[in-house]
Amino acid sequence: MLKLYYAPGSCALASHIALQEAGASFSAERLDFKSNQQNSPEYLAINPKGRVPSLVTDRGVLTETPAMLAFIAQSFPLAKLAPLDDAFAFAQVQAFNSYLCSTVHVAHAHKGRGYRWAAEENSFADMKRKVPETMGACFALIERNMLKGPWVMGDTYTVCDPYLFTLSGWLEGDSVDISTLPKVADHRKRMSERPAVRKVVEEQS
Amino acid sequence: MLKLYYAPGSCALASHIALQEAGASFSAERLDFKSNQQNSPEYLAINPKGRVPSLVTDRGVLTETPAMLAFIAQSFPLAKLAPLDDAFAFAQVQAFNSYLCSTVHVAHAHKGRGYRWAAEENSFADMKRKVPETMGACFALIERNMLKGPWVMGDTYTVCDPYLFTLSGWLEGDSVDISTLPKVADHRKRMSERPAVRKVVEEQS
Numbered sequence: 001m002l003k004l005y006y007a008p009g010s011c012a013l014a015s016h017i018a019l020q021e022a023g024a025s026f027s028a029e030r031l032d033f034k035s036n037q038q039n040s041p042e043y044l045a046i047n048p049k050g051r052v053p054s055l056v057t058d059r060g061v062l063t064e065t066p067a068m069l070a071f072i073a074q075s076f077p078l079a080k081l082a083p084l085d086d087a088f089a090f091a092q093v094q095a096f097n098s099y100l101c102s103t104v105h106v107a108h109a110h111k112g113r114g115y116r117w118a119a120e121e122n123s124f125a126d127m128k129r130k131v132p133e134t135m136g137a138c139f140a141l142i143e144r145n146m147l148k149g150p151w152v153m154g155d156t157y158t159v160c161d162p163y164l165f166t167l168s169g170w171l172e173g174d175s176v177d178i179s180t181l182p183k184v185a186d187h188r189k190r191m192s193e194r195p196a197v198r199k200v201v202e203e204q205s
Numbered sequence: 206m207l208k209l210y211y212a213p214g215s216c217a218l219a220s221h222i223a224l225q226e227a228g229a230s231f232s233a234e235r236l237d238f239k240s241n242q243q244n245s246p247e248y249l250a251i252n253p254k255g256r257v258p259s260l261v262t263d264r265g266v267l268t269e270t271p272a273m274l275a276f277i278a279q280s281f282p283l284a285k286l287a288p289l290d291d292a293f294a295f296a297q298v299q300a301f302n303s304y305l306c307s308t309v310h311v312a313h314a315h316k317g318r319g320y321r322w323a324a325e326e327n328s329f330a331d332m333k334r335k336v337p338e339t340m341g342a343c344f345a346l347i348e349r350n351m352l353k354g355p356w357v358m359g360d361t362y363t364v365c366d367p368y369l370f371t372l373s374g375w376l377e378g379d380s381v382d383i384s385t386l387p388k389v390a391d392h393r394k395r396m397s398e399r400p401a402v403r404k405v406v407e408e409q410s
Contacts (some may be wrong), residue, residue, distance in 0.1 A: 027396035048349075048350045049308075059295075060293070062297070062300055064295070064299070065303070066271065066299060066301050066303045070295070070299055073298075074238035075292050087279035088262060088264045088265070090275070090279070091275060092265075094269070094271060094275055094276075095267055095269040095273075098269035098271045098272050099254075101270055101306065101307040102306040102310065102311065103254075104313050106274055110322045110323075117312070117335060118331040118332045118335055120327075122331075123323065123325075123327070126323040126325045126328040127322050127328065129324070130322060130324055134322065140255065144253075145253050191332070
């Protein structure tokens with residue numbers, strides 16, 4: 001059986017929702033970041049990066065949200081969570097998820113994790129001040145050029161949707177006014193109404 | 206026919222090599238970052254992010270290296286650039302590429318593009334000073350836990366290899382001593398000897 005390691009408020013929410021949408025048989029194990037559980041020897045043996053999510057499978061451990069989302073879509077094809085028989089359409093899904101992990105998540109991380117890329121308190125404060133601007137710019141691009149509506153890829157729900165929902169959930173804390181992003185706001189509302197999303201959000205709360 | 210937009214020294218090298226290895230019919234168009242060509246109206250109409258690489262296809266434009274690499278592997282299956290019939294093994298390829306785009310490339314970018322995440326010169330200098338440490342830590346993890354050898358995924362060459370080759374080419378400029386990373390150094394040497402790599406490196410130089 002699959003086992004997902006997650007922490008509340010982290011990007012692991014995307015994979016958690018995708019597993020639920022897929023109808024997968026899985027367990028979810030919560031890590032406590034406040035007690036630094038992600039850097040315990042036990043967890044580092046599972047994921048030497050000391051991050052979440054990790055997905056333990058019969059074949060080994062998978063990490064990195066875009067890879068896990070594609071794996072879930074491919075492993076549960078009946079759930080139709082990605083266009084598996086169309087290399088171009090599949091690449092569009094992957095490009096969206098890749099943008100979220102390499103640009104949007106990274107922009108957000110500069111609010112509280114500046115120590116990853118700098119050493120001085122002044123730099124951390126400077127980074128933190130810029131987050132509303134960078135996250136605002138990322139989501140303006142998503143609103144204008146990427147989110148086809150009602151779902152990310154248009155009429156069909158894919159693994160892009162739980163990932164976008166996860167990151168758009170950070171906007172309020174990052175001081176980006178979601179009312180300036182009507183398509184993103186509508187997407188959040190639609191997602192919140194899905195049974196799989198409700199179930200996972202409740203479990204993580 | 207496929208058309209790749211690239212800039213010398215950028216991560217577009219990975220997709221360029223992959224296209225060459227795949228035996229794809231493609232053209233490569235160089236952008237001049239010094240004259241800010243990536244932000245020209247003509248290029249922004251192709252890729253509104255103002256970044257490289259972009260791959261123009263008959264169906265539309267693809268961006269984001271991990272998505273393009275998987276697309277190339279899936280579009281040219283005879284080149285066997287990814288384990289296309291094994292969801293777990295494919296996810297391992299994707300997880301590696303996702304780590305490179307979201308963590309390693311981002312660590313490197315703090316050397317010269319600190320303005321993406323901060324506003325003050327002092328912060329840029331602070332970020333720049335930390336790059337040898339962060340890139341060193343990323344590549345120590347790759348050396349110890351990821352690069353199976355001789356290729357990233359073991360005995361079989363995949364799209365992970367041109368991507369690793371691209372980013373390991375930044376180590377010297379980032380003041381990371383590659384002699385402390387014998388598997389990565391061996392990988393660079395093996396890659397440099399491949400005809401496809403030689404051809405693309407010469408074309409981009």
